[in-house]
Amino acid sequence: MKFVTLANGTPDGRLHIASRDGELAVPAQNAVTLQQALETWADNASVWQEQYEMLNAGEAAGAQALSSDNVLAPLPRAWQWLDGSAFETHALLLQKAWGQPEVGLNDRPLMYQGLSDRFLAPGATAMFPSASDGIDFEGEYGVILDAVPMGTKAEDAARYIRLVVLINDWSLRALGPIEMATGFGWLQCKPACGIAPLAVTPDELGAAWKNTRVCLPLQVRLNDEEFGRTNGDEMKFGFDELIAHAAYSRNLPAGTILGSGTVSNSNYESAGSSCIAERRAIETIKHGEARTAFMQHGDRVLMRTETEAGDNLFGDICQTVNVMDRQ
Amino acid sequence: MKFVTLANGTPDGRLHIASRDGELAVPAQNAVTLQQALETWADNASVWQEQYEMLNAGEAAGAQALSSDNVLAPLPRAWQWLDGSAFETHALLLQKAWGQPEVGLNDRPLMYQGLSDRFLAPGATAMFPSASDGIDFEGEYGVILDAVPMGTKAEDAARYIRLVVLINDWSLRALGPIEMATGFGWLQCKPACGIAPLAVTPDELGAAWKNTRVCLPLQVRLNDEEFGRTNGDEMKFGFDELIAHAAYSRNLPAGTILGSGTVSNSNYESAGSSCIAERRAIETIKHGEARTAFMQHGDRVLMRTETEAGDNLFGDICQTVNVMDRQ
Numbered sequence: 140m141k142f143v144t145l146a147n148g149t150p151d152g153r154l155h156i157a158s159r160d161g162e163l164a165v166p167a168q169n170a171v172t173l174q175q176a177l178e179t180w181a182d183n184a185s186v187w188q189e190q191y192e193m194l195n196a197g198e199a200a201g202a203q204a205l206s207s208d209n210v211l212a213p214l215p216r217a218w219q220w221l222d223g224s225a226f227e228t229h230a231l232l233l234q235k236a237w238g239q240p241e242v243g244l245n246d247r248p249l250m251y252q253g254l255s256d257r258f259l260a261p262g263a264t265a266m267f268p269s270a271s272d273g274i275d276f277e278g279e280y281g282v283i284l285d286a287v288p289m290g291t292k293a294e295d296a297a298r299y300i301r302l303v304v305l306i307n308d309w310s311l312r313a314l315g316p317i318e319m320a321t322g323f324g325w326l327q328c329k330p331a332c333g334i335a336p337l338a339v340t341p342d343e344l345g346a347a348w349k350n351t352r353v354c355l356p357l358q359v360r361l362n363d364e365e366f367g368r369t370n371g372d373e374m375k376f377g378f379d380e381l382i383a384h385a386a387y388s389r390n391l392p393a394g395t396i397l398g399s400g401t402v403s404n405s406n407y408e409s410a411g412s413s414c415i416a417e418r419r420a421i422e423t424i425k426h427g428e429a430r431t432a433f434m435q436h437g438d439r440v441l442m443r444t445e446t447e448a449g450d451n452l453f454g455d456i457c458q459t460v461n462v463m464d465r466q
Numbered sequence: 467m468k469f470v471t472l473a474n475g476t477p478d479g480r481l482h483i484a485s486r487d488g489e490l491a492v493p494a495q496n497a498v499t500l501q502q503a504l505e506t507w508a509d510n511a512s513v514w515q516e517q518y519e520m521l522n523a524g525e526a527a528g529a530q531a532l533s534s535d536n537v538l539a540p541l542p543r544a545w546q547w548l549d550g551s552a553f554e555t556h557a558l559l560l561q562k563a564w565g566q567p568e569v570g571l572n573d574r575p576l577m578y579q580g581l582s583d584r585f586l587a588p589g590a591t592a593m594f595p596s597a598s599d600g601i602d603f604e605g606e607y608g609v610i611l612d613a614v615p616m617g618t619k620a621e622d623a624a625r626y627i628r629l630v631v632l633i634n635d636w637s638l639r640a641l642g643p644i645e646m647a648t649g650f651g652w653l654q655c656k657p658a659c660g661i662a663p664l665a666v667t668p669d670e671l672g673a674a675w676k677n678t679r680v681c682l683p684l685q686v687r688l689n690d691e692e693f694g695r696t697n698g699d700e701m702k703f704g705f706d707e708l709i710a711h712a713a714y715s716r717n718l719p720a721g722t723i724l725g726s727g728t729v730s731n732s733n734y735e736s737a738g739s740s741c742i743a744e745r746r747a748i749e750t751i752k753h754g755e756a757r758t759a760f761m762q763h764g765d766r767v768l769m770r771t772e773t774e775a776g777d778n779l780f781g782d783i784c785q786t787v788n789v790m791d792r793q
Contacts, residue, residue, distance in 0.1 A: 218543065218583035221653070251650045252579045256545035256719040268617060268715055290595060290790060311715060323578045324651020326548070330715045387654045388595055388638060392583040463617060 140184075140191045141337045142302065143454075144173055146209040146260075150216060156187055157337055158194045161454050163202040165194055173214050173283075173338065177301060177393040180285060205336075210454075212258035213304060213338035214283065214394060220255035220332070221385050222279075222308060222398040223248050225376045229403035229417055236420035248376045248384040251324045253308075255396065259333040261456045265309055267330060269464045273312030274434040276361075276458075278413030278442050280353040280371050281306045281398040282378045283338060287391035296382035297351050299391075303344065305335035305357070305444055305453040306398055312416050312433060335442065335453035347446065351377035355452065357402045359413050360441040361434075366418070367411030369402040413442075436462040467511075467518045468664045469629065470781075471500055473536040473587075477543060483514055484664055485521045488781050490529040492517055500541050500610075500665065504628060504720040507612060532663075537781075539585035540631060540665035541610065541721060547582035547659070548712050549606075549635060549725040550575050552703045556730035556744055563747035575703045575711040578651045580635075582723065586660040588783045592636055594657060596791045600639030601761040603688075603785075605740030605769050607680040607698050608633045608725040609705045610665060614718035623709035624678050626718075630671065632662035632684065632771055632780040633725055639743050639760060662769065663781035674773065678704035682779065684729045686740050687768040688761075693745070694738030696729040740769075763789040 143164055144152040151172040155164035168190060169183045170176035176183065193199040224230065227243045234241045259265055267274050283302040291299070314328035341348045347355045353371035360366055376384075381397055403417060404410040412418045419429035434440070442456040470491055471479040478499040482491035495517060496510045497503035503510065520526040551557065554570045561568045586592055594601050610629040618626070641655035668675045674682045680698035687693055703711075708724055730744060731737040739745045746756035761767070769783040 216545065218545075219581070224650070247644070247648075249648050249650045250653050252581065252653060254546070254579065254716055256722075257717070266616065272715070289593065314715075317574070319649030321574075321576050322646030322649065322651065323551070323576045324649065326577050326579060326712070327714045385653070388599070388641075388657045389581055390584070395583075 140187055140340045141343065142167070142173060142176070142213055143205065143336050144211045144213050144215060146211055152211040152215050156190045156194060157205060159450070161205060161337055161451060163194055163199070164205050165190055165199045165202050174394050177283065177285060180301060207262045210262065210336045211260045212334035213302070213336070214258060214334070214396065216257055217255045217394050217396050218392045219395040220253045221250055221395065222253050222400060223250045223376065223381045224400035225374045225381065226400055226403035227375045228373065228405045228407060229401045232407070232417055232420040232424070236423040244375050248381055249400070250381065250384060253329050254331055257331045259331050259458065261333055261336045261454065262458070263333060264459045264461045265330070265333065266461050266463060267311065270433070270435050270462045272314055274460055275310045275312050275415045276359070276434070276440045277308040277310055277401045278357045278359050278367065278369070279306050279308055279399045279402055280304070280357070281396050284382065284391055284393065284395045284397060286393040287382055287386045287395070289386055289388065289390045291383060291386045293380045293383040296379040299382060300341060300351065300378060302338040303341055303353060304338050304396070305442060305456060307333040307440065307442055307456045307458060308398060309333070310414070333456050333458050335456045337452070337454045339452060343452065351379045355444050355446065357413055358443045358445070362439055365411070367413045369404045369410045369413045371399065371402050373404055374399055434460045436460055436465055467514055467667045468670065469494070469500060469503070469540055470532060470663050471538045471540050471542060473538050479538040479542050483517045483521060484532060486777070488664055488778060489532060490521055490526070491532050492521055492526045492529050501721050504610065504612060507628060534589045537589065537663045538587045539661035540629070540663070541585060541661070541723065543584055544582045544721045544723050545719045546722040547580045548577055548722065549580050549727060550577045550703065550708045551727035552701045552708065553727055553730035554702045555700065555732045555734060556728045559734070559744055559747040559751070563750040571702050575708055576727070577708065577711060580652070580656045581658055584658045586658050586785065588660055588663045588781065589785070590660060591786045591788045592657070592660065593788045593790060594638065597762050597789045599641055601787055602637045602639050602742045603686070603761070603767045604635040604637055604728045605684045605686050605694065605696070606633050606635055606726045606729055607631070607684070608723050611709065611718055611720065611722045611724060613720040614709055614713045614722070616713055616715065616717045618710060618713045620707045620710040623706040626709060627668060627678065627705060629665040630668055630680060631665050631723070632769060632783060634660040634767065634769055634783045634785060635725060636660070637741070637743070660783050660785050662783045664779070666779060670779065678706040682771050682773065684740055685770045685772070689766055692738070694740045696731045696737045696740045698726065698729050700731055701726055761787045763787055763792055
C-alpha cells in the first residue's frame with residue numbers, strides 16, 4: 140500500500156490512499172490522518188488494502204489526480220524523530236578527511252532525537268538563517284513505526300515497521316562539529332526535514348526489502364546535475380537493530396520515525412554521495428581541499444528512488460533553499 | 467494562574483484551573499487540554515484568570531478537591547522538549563571529578579532534544595531497564611512556551627514564556643559518557659521525565675521571577691532524607707537566552723518545554739545537590755571516591771519548591787523507581 144497526506148488547512152492534513160504509480164488518490168476510510176491510521180492499523184489495514192486495489196484497478200469512486208501543489212509530508216508532524224547513522228563508508232570518509240582515527244562505526248548504533256513537530260512537504264522551500272552555516276541535504280531512508288514496547292530486542296523488532304519513507308535531513312554543517320564537541324549532540328545544526336510524498340508498506344519493495352534494509356539506489360540531483368545513486372543495502376545496522384537501540388529505555392509511540400542516516404556506499408567513486416559533506420570529504424582526501432560548495436539561496440535538490448522495474452517508489456523530494464539573511 | 471491536568475482516559479487529559487493553594491480545581495473553559503490552551507492563549511487567558519480568581523475566593527461552582535491519584539503531568543505529551551544545562555557549578559564539579567579541564571560553560575548554551583511523547587505524572591512509578599545503568603534524578607526548572615518564530619533574539623524572547631514548571635529529568639548515568647563520546651548526544655540515557663502537577667504563570671512567582679530565572683530553592687528528598695535545596699538564581703543563561711539558542715534555525719511550536727538543566731549552586735556544601743551524579747562528584751573531589759549509590763528498585767525521590775511565604779508553588783513530584791530487570 141501507499142499513503143499520501145494532502146493539505147486541508149489542518150496541521151496533520153488529510154490521509155489518502157495513493158495508487159501504486161502515484162497518479163491517483165482517494166481519502167482513506169476510517170482514519171483522517173496517518174497518525175490515526177498508525178494507531179488503528181490492525182483494525183483497518185484490510186480496508187485500506189481494498190481501497191488500494193480498487194485504485195490500482197481504476198475502479199475507485201472519487202479518485203483524484205495527485206498534484207504536487209497540495210501534498211504534505213506523509214506525517215506532517217510526529218511525536219518522535221530518531222535519526223541513526225548506520226553507513227560505515229560515510230563515517231570512514233568523514234573521519235579520514237577530518238584527520239580523526241578511521242574507526243568507522245563501533246558496535247553501538249549512533250542515534251539522536253531531532254525536531255519532529257514539523258516535517259516539510261516534499262516540494263517545500265526550506266528556510267535557513269544563513270548560508271554561512273554550510274547548508275547541506277542528506278538523503279536517507281526511514282521507517283514509520285507502530286508502538287514499540289521498551290526493551291524490544293532486534294529479533295522481535297521488524298514486526299513494528301509499518302511504512303518506509305525517503306527523507307531529506309537538512310543539515311547546517313558549520314554548526315555540526317561545534318555541537319558534537321559538547322557531547323550534547325545536534326540541535327541548531329538540524330532544522331526540519333523533508334519527506335517524499337508516498338509512505339509505502341515494506342511489501343511494495345518486493346525483494347528490495349532485505350533484512351530490514353532498503354536495497355535500492357537513492358538518486359540525488361543538485362541543481363539538475365547527478366550527485367549520487369547510493370544504495371541502502373550497505374546499512375551496517377538494519378532498522379530492526381536501530382529500533383532495539385531506540386527502545387532500550389523508552390516506549391516508542393506509534394508514528395515514531397526512524398532514519399538510517401546518510402546513505403553511503405564503499406564504491407563512492409561511481410555511486411557518488413547523498414550529501415555535500417561526504418563529497419567534500421572525498422575531495423579533501425583526493426585533492427587536499429574541498430571543491431564543492433554548500434548550498435546557496437535558490438539552490439535546489441531532488442531525491443528519488445526507483446524500483447528495479449523503474450517505478451518511482453516514494454515520489455520526488457524537490458526542495459529549494461531560502462536563506463533569511465541575504466545581506 | 468495555575469493549571470493542572472487530570473486523567474480522563476485520553477493521552478492529553480483534561481485541563482483544569484487549580485487554586486493557588488493547589489487544593490481545588492475546576493475544568494478550564496474554552497480549552498480541553500493544555501496544548502489547546504497554549505494555542506488559544508490570547509483569546510482565553512482572561513477567562514481562565516476569572517475562573518482562577520473565583521476559585522481562590524471560594525466562589526467557583528463545581529470545584530473539586532485535587533487528589534494526587536488522578537493528576538497527570540501538566541502537558542502529558544508535547545511536540546518538543548529541549549533541555550539545557552545552564553548551571554556552571556554543576557559543569558565545574560563534574561569536570562573536576564572526571565579529571566577534565568575545568569572550563570565550566572562556554573558562551574554557547576548546551577542543549578539537547580529529549581523524549582516528549584510522554585511526561586510522567588508527578589506521582590508515577592518510573593520504569594527503567596536495569597539498576598546497573600546508574601539511575602539518577604535531576605531536579606530542574608522549565609518553561610512552557612507559546613509559538614516562537616525562528617530567529618527570535620534573547621531580548622525579545624521573554625514574551626513567549628507562558629508557564630513555569632518543576633521537572634524531574636530522569637537520567638541513566640552509566641550510559642551518559644558513552645553517548646556523549648559519540649557526539650550524537652543523549653538518547654538511551656534520557657528516559658521520560660516527570661513534571662510537578664501545577665504549571666504556573668510567571669506572575670505567581672512574584673519577585674522570585676527575575677531575569678527569566680526561578681529564584682527559589684528546589685527541595686529534593688531521597689527516601690525521606692534531605693538531599694538538596696539548590697536555588698535557580700545561579701542560571702548562567704536565562705530562559706530568554708535558551709529560547710534564542712533553541713530558535714536559531716527552527717520555529718518552536720506552542721507547547722515546547724524548555725529545561726534549565728540540573729539546578730546547582732556554588733555553595734554546594736550547604737545547598738546540597740539536585741542529582742546524585744553531582745553529589746558523587748563532590749564526594750570524589752573530597753574523598754577520592756563516590757560514596758552515594760545511584761537509585762535502586764523501590765527508591766523514592768521527592769521534589770518541591772516553596773515560595774518565600776512557604777506556599778508549595780508547583781505541588782510535589784514524588785516518584786518511585788521500578789526496575790524491570792531485577793534478577
